[in-house]
Amino acid sequence: MTLPDIPVAAATGTLTGNARAVLGEVATLLDGLLRTGEGGLIDIRGLPMSPADRQWLLEQLGKGEVEILMDIGGRSRIVETGLPAVWWIEHRNEHGVLASEFVQVAYVPELISAHPDDVESGLEALRSRISELS
Amino acid sequence: MRANRILDTLAGQGITRRAFLKYCATLASLMALPPSAGKAFADALAKAPRPSVIWLPFQECTGCTEAITRSHSPSIEGMLFDMISLDYQETLMAAAGHQAEAALHEAIQRNMGKYLLIVDGSVPLGLDGAYSCIAGRSNLETLKEVAAGAAAIVAMGSCAAYGGLPKANPNPTGAVAVSDVIKDKPIINIPGCPPIPVVMTGVLAHFLTFGGLPELDRLGRPKAFYGETIHDRCYRRPFYDQGKFAKTFDDEGARKGWCLFELGCKGPVTYNACASVKWNDGTSWPVESGHGCLGCSEPDFWDAGGFYKALSMPARPLKLEPAAIAAGVVAGAAIAASSRSRKSAAKAAHETTTLADLEK
Structure with missing residues (x-):
């Protein structure tokens, strides 16, 4: 007997209905972004959803034009969904396992922007390089 | 002091x-904080100094230490050890014998x-x-000495928090919790057998x-982490509400x-975060793997009746309370309607197990 012969499988195919509420929350955040410029973040893993719910939500949001990969203590992937300004963010650890997952409503996800302190350090490094060249 | 940040x-x-x-976004997520808390967390954490930590293992199985050090999320738990100055931990430290004890006393004096x-x-x-003695001294003696100079104490795992398995009937060693001994310091309990590693990380953060x-x-x-029951966050909860039971x-x-x-x-x-944080690098957790929760983060879970008895079934049928009879297991829609009263009745009937129960 091999493993597939055992008539028990992981319960991944059941929709609980919990993912539907997330769509409403995304709509509210998008409305807020347009009116005040402030979006928001939804923690996908904090919600009681089955794997099927998660898949359903991904399908409902669709896929957009932008995909950003970041190698920061494990791979992170930021994908614009089919809805502009709605981003699906996956953070993986150094072993490639999903550590956290968010839906962010923002014109540009904050994680992408450089911090002023880091820009300053970069500028100092560049000036020092230039002076070494001259 | 910038270098110590x-x-x-x-x-x-x-x-x-x-x-x-x-890291902070993930930590905030695991701590069930609002998602926006990640940035605030990062801002404050970045400026914080590294604290000294002394870790004492007493009457235990090393499962709690294993849970943290064998965790498959080095980016989280590994970062924790970079954030603190772990000055004494017998299982992990290279020093042994008199050197180890000297390190303990030096850490106490330096960070009193x-x-x-x-x-x-x-x-x-x-x-x-x-x-249970270490370096010729009882755990009780060591605890009192080290606790005296601590800012706060973390009781890690159900044994330190409640007495745990060593305290299970008939408690041959007279095991007690840290809070039964130390009364004048802030104590935080992180129960679980073992506790979820990231709970430790979150508390330290x-x-x-x-x-x-x-x-x-x-x-x-x-x-x-312990604000909601496993049931409240369980992805199978909708089936409970619909009266659909295995x-x-x-x-x-x-x-x-x-x-x-x-x-x-x-x-x-059972109050714990397994349903949202999960285990084995977020792979799964007991209920997702098809087994019910054992309630390991609750006091005396080992003596609280059979693991395979429904909460609505009393541990001792002969002493059945009227409320528990009314709350007997009935599949179907009626279960959802009466779930709240059943829950309290189940709690009331959740009695200490007997030898007869173990023989079943």
């Missing part, structure tokens, strides 16, 4: 600000009144504490960020992922 220490090890932000004390394992009081302990529940547990571990209901209440799941009376 956490972010600077991490930067020295090649960890960038973005990686740190990512400021260090964080982590304890895993219960404290045996029987035979003047002789059941909170201590580093805010300089104090997070909000605790009536059993001294951080509400961020009756055996291999029936159609089990295959469809229905609620495990009738198979003895203690999720409705």
Whole structure:
């Protein structure tokens, strides 16, 4: 007997209905972004959803034009969904396992922007390089 | 003092600000904080100094230490060890014997009144504490000495928090919890057998960020992780509400992922974060793997009746309370309607097990 012969499988195919509420929350955040410029973040893993719910939500949001990969203590992937300004963010650890997952409503996800302190350090490094060249 | 700040220490090890932000976002998620808290967390944590931590293992199985060090999320738990100065931990430290004891006393003197004390394992009081001794001294004696200079104490795991398995009937060593011995220091309980590694990380991050302990529940547990029951956060909860229950571990209901209440799941009376944080690097957790919750983060879970008895079934049928009879297991829609009263009735009937129960 091999493993597939055992008539028990992981319960991944059941929709609980919990993912539907997330769509409403995304709509509210998008409305807020347009009116005040402030979006928001939804923690996908904090919600009681089955794997099927998660898949359903991904399908409902669709896929957009932008995909950003970041190698920061494990791979992170930021994908614009089919809805502009709605981003699906996956953070993986150094072993490639999903550590956290968010839906962010923002014109540009904050994680992408450089911090002023880091820009300053970069500028100092560049000036020092230039002076070494001259 | 800039070099002592956490972010600077991490930067020295090649960890960038973005990686740190990512870590904080994940940590906030695991702590069930609002998603926006990740950034605030990162801002405060980056400026915090590295604290000294002394970790004492007493009457324990080393499962709590294993849970943290064998965790498959080095980006989280590994970062924790970079954030703190772990000055004494017998299982992990290279020093042994007199060198180890010297390191302990040096850490106490150098950081008097400021260090964080982590304890895993219960404290045996029987035979003047002789059941568990380290370096010729009883755990009781060591605990009292080290606790005196601590800023706060973390009781890690169900043994340190409640007495745990060593305290199970008939408690041959006279095991007690840390809070039964130390009365004059802030104590935070992180129960679980073992506790979820990231709960430890979250509590330490909170201590580093805010300089104090997070909000605790009536059993001294951080509400961020123990604020809701397993049942409240369980993805199978909708099936409980619909009255859909697995009756055996291999029936159609089990295959469809229905609620495990009738198979003895203690999720409705167990406060822990397994349902949202999960185990083994977020791979799964007991209920997702098809087994009910054992309730290991609750006091005396080992003596609280059979693991496979539904909460609505009393541990001693002969002493059945009227409320428990009314709350007997009935599949179907009526279960959802009466779930709240059943939950309280189940709690009332959740009696201490007897030898007869073990023989069943």
